[in-house]
Amino acid sequence: MWEFYARSFNASTIFMVAALGELIGQRAGVMNVGVEGAMLFGATIGFIVAKTTGSYLLGFLAAIAVGAAIGALHGFFSITLGGDQVVNGMGIWILGFGLTAYIGYPYTGPLGLERIPSVAGISPFFFLGIVLIAVAWFVLFKTNVGLKLRSVGENPSVAEVSGVNVVRTRYLSVITSGMFMGLAGGIYALDYNPVWNYNFLMGWGFVALALVFFSMWNPFILLGGSVLFGALWQLSLNPELLFEDTVSRYIWRTVPFVVTIGALALMSTQWFSSRWGAAKPEALGMPYEKD
Amino acid sequence: MKLGRYQIKLEKKSGFTGWQAAVISIVAILFALFLVGFIFLQAGVDPALGYQEIFSYAFLNPFGLPLTLNRAVFLLFCSFAFIVPIRAGLWNIGMAGQAYAGALGAFAVALALGAKGSQTPSLPGGALVGLMILGAMLGGMAVGAIPGILKGKFNTNEIVTTMMINFIMFWLVAYMIKEGGPFMGSGGEGEGFKLTESVRPPLFKDTPFTLWVSLALAALLYILFARTKIGYQIRAFGSSPAAARYAGISPVKISLLVFVAGGLLAGLAGYHYFAAVPGLYKIPKNYGDFGDLAFYGIICGLISQGNPLASIPLALLFGGLTNGGRFVQGKLQLGFGIDYALLGVVMIILVAFQFFFRYRIILKKAEKEN
Structure with a gap:
């Protein structure tokens, strides 16, 4: 039983960190539907670096760095070139999916390093994730930087007039956003399941994207959602930890995706948004052009 | 932006013809194939x-x-x-x-x-x-x-x-x-x-x-x-x-x-x-x-x-x-997945080339600065 909870917390860490990255980007008005692609890059590059150097630290730094680079690339397409953010995000995802399948293939297999120590089965990254959530909330809602960041996501023209550099602020947030996604990938490949396999994420990034919509762009609701989905995901992987003699494991694998669709549909109803309001950043997905 | 003696200006396009689109797309695909060529090089081919x-x-x-x-x-x-x-x-x-x-x-x-x-x-x-x-x-x-x-x-x-x-x-x-x-x-x-x-x-x-x-x-x-x-x-x-x-x-x-x-x-x-x-x-x-x-x-x-x-x-x-x-x-x-690498590279180049559907690049001689 405890094993199940511990593993669920570890799974939730990956959702938490990746979705927090997406939330930061979206708060500044930039949506990246390619979370999964950025995570695949972070995971694959982090894995290769850690495996070849034998250093976890270098692995994680590489994961974060490649995440930042992917974030910057998305920023270049979405902010500088001003293209459709959905198209750009799809590009990031398919680039990540395709290129990591090729780059990582020679490294297929286990990492072969001693596992990162855990506290009663719970990875230290779970605690790091909670700290990151709290820090992100504080920065977003209690500091001047956060105010600027949110203002470019709500109404960039007004923000620009009041002296905020919209382009710089948006770049800063998409790069930070990418770093979180890269880190989430690194946590997956170096700690949660240190075995490289082609396209191993199989939906983590897309569920993380949906979690941001569920969170109503609030880091603490995101934390709750991540823990719930972490448990659900873990249950779908190891239903035998809770139930004996259950239906096929393949049927279990579909459960988190079915629940995601259901929750997303519920949240997009009029009934829901009229009760809990829409916290969606006003300028989300819209390119900004200075006149 | 300036490049030597030339001034580069971007101008928004209002639309494009089918031929323009075809040319841009073909250039994008060729460019992506060129980039994938580096993967061949890296693999010694x-x-x-x-x-x-x-x-x-x-x-x-x-x-x-x-x-x-x-x-x-x-x-x-x-x-x-x-x-x-x-x-x-x-x-x-x-x-x-x-x-x-x-x-x-x-x-x-x-x-x-x-x-x-x-x-x-x-x-x-x-x-x-x-x-x-x-x-x-x-x-x-x-x-x-x-x-x-x-x-x-x-x-x-x-x-x-x-x-x-x-x-x-x-x-x-x-x-x-x-x-x-x-x-x-x-x-x-x-x-x-x-x-x-x-x-x-x-x-x-x-x-x-x-x-x-x-x-x-x-x-x-x-x-x-x-x-x-x-x-x-x-x-x-x-x-x-x-x-x-x-x-x-x-x-x-x-x-x-x-x-x-x-x-x-x-x-x-x-x-x-x-x-x-x-x-x-x-x-x-x-x-x-x-x-x-x-x-x-x-x-x-x-x-x-x-x-x-x-x-x-x-x-x-x-x-x-x-x-x-x-x-x-x-x-x-070659390593496994050259077709996957191609998929990724073509897609991202395509995204980058979207830009040319929206803008025209104008190159003209820079005027003397006063």
């Missing part, structure tokens, strides 16, 4: 030789060409499945899941009517083939209807829902064909049952009849968008949902329609590859590879700017490149 091997296997080799055509037809159906919703401004990235649903629909019919393995079905082969195609279309439509309804009624993000359905269908296929699932083959090797002889559709010059179906559909869809009222409504909704609603076009109707149609088309892709391609006639163990291939449908759809006729050469090109890519991997001992 001369890129010119690599491409020569790819193209000659894909388009000139008597063994390679039919494989290219089979892939191209699959891609073409997937491109249509992407194009119909994108004309309405909606993203269908669920071609993989819809193709799996199509395959399951077709094989469910086959199983129910006794067309499994060495059995002798009670119906004549032609009728069964027809029913299997119907099953494939219904399977794809059922799965396509879900994002359609959710988008139309609640404005639920269709990218997330279609992607979620890809994963759901992926695992559902695994359930059906593996570990004692209802569609498991007699070999017990985790793959689906083989179709009996009489429901294997006839070939015309080594190619399945689905090739002609896909070409006919390209023309049909082209006419649909160019000439019919419903095609006009879809395009109107795509350019401005608010204006379209004002003009009395129902968003629920349009989203449901385009996604059901998309599902149907992707369902045919599933039928084509698993039930009509010679040598297969079953849902294989590596069915996931075909789901991955389906994402090239996004690329064909985007490059063709939603034009079904323009997708034909693109599907042929990418069918050939992926097929030839797989071949040279073995022949030139």
Whole structure:
């Protein structure tokens, strides 16, 4: 039983960190539907670096760095070139999916390093994730930087007039956003399941994207959602930890995706948004052009 | 921006002609192929030789060409499945899941009517083939209807829902064909049952009849968008949902329609590859590879700017490149996944080249600064 909870917390860490990255980007008005692609890059590059150097630290730094680079690339397409953010995000995802399948293939297999120590089965990254959530909330809602960041996501023209550099602020947030996604990938490949396999994420990034919509762009609701989905995901992987003699494991694998669709549909109803309001950043997905 | 004695200026384009679009797309593809050339170099293979091997296997080799055509037809159906919703401004990235649903629909019919393995079905082969195609279309439509309804009624993000359905269908296929699932083959090797002889559709010059179906559909869809009222409504909704609603076009109707149609088309892709391609006639163990291939449908759809006729050469090109890519991997001992790398690079270059659809670059001699 405890094993199940511990593993669920570890799974939730990956959702938490990746979705927090997406939330930061979206708060500044930039949506990246390619979370999964950025995570695949972070995971694959982090894995290769850690495996070849034998250093976890270098692995994680590489994961974060490649995440930042992917974030910057998305920023270049979405902010500088001003293209459709959905198209750009799809590009990031398919680039990540395709290129990591090729780059990582020679490294297929286990990492072969001693596992990162855990506290009663719970990875230290779970605690790091909670700290990151709290820090992100504080920065977003209690500091001047956060105010600027949110203002470019709500109404960039007004923000620009009041002296905020919209382009710089948006770049800063998409790069930070990418770093979180890269880190989430690194946590997956170096700690949660240190075995490289082609396209191993199989939906983590897309569920993380949906979690941001569920969170109503609030880091603490995101934390709750991540823990719930972490448990659900873990249950779908190891239903035998809770139930004996259950239906096929393949049927279990579909459960988190079915629940995601259901929750997303519920949240997009009029009934829901009229009760809990829409916290969606006003300028989300819209390119900004200075006149 | 200044570059030496020249001044570079960007000017917004108001529109572009079909020829401009074609030129930009061709340059983008060539540039992507150039970049993939570095992957060949890194693997110690001369890129010119690599491409020569790819193209000659894909388009000139008597063994390679039919494989290219089979892939191209699959891609073409997937491109249509992407194009119909994108004309309405909606993203269908669920071609993989819809193709799996199509395959399951077709094989469910086959199983129910006794067309499994060495059995002798009670119906004549032609009728069964027809029913299997119907099953494939219904399977794809059922799965396509879900994002359609959710988008139309609640404005639920269709990218997330279609992607979620890809994963759901992926695992559902695994359930059906593996570990004692209802569609498991007699070999017990985790793959689906083989179709009996009489429901294997006839070939015309080594190619399945689905090739002609896909070409006919390209023309049909082209006419649909160019000439019919419903095609006009879809395009109107795509350019401005608010204006379209004002003009009395129902968003629920349009989203449901385009996604059901998309599902149907992707369902045919599933039928084509698993039930009509010679040598297969079953849902294989590596069915996931075909789901991955389906994402090239996004690329064909985007490059063709939603034009079904323009997708034909693109599907042929990418069918050939992926097929030839797989071949040279073995022949030139490249790493696995050159076709995946190509997918990623083409996509991101395409995204970068979107810029040229919106801006014109003007180069003129800089004026003397005062």
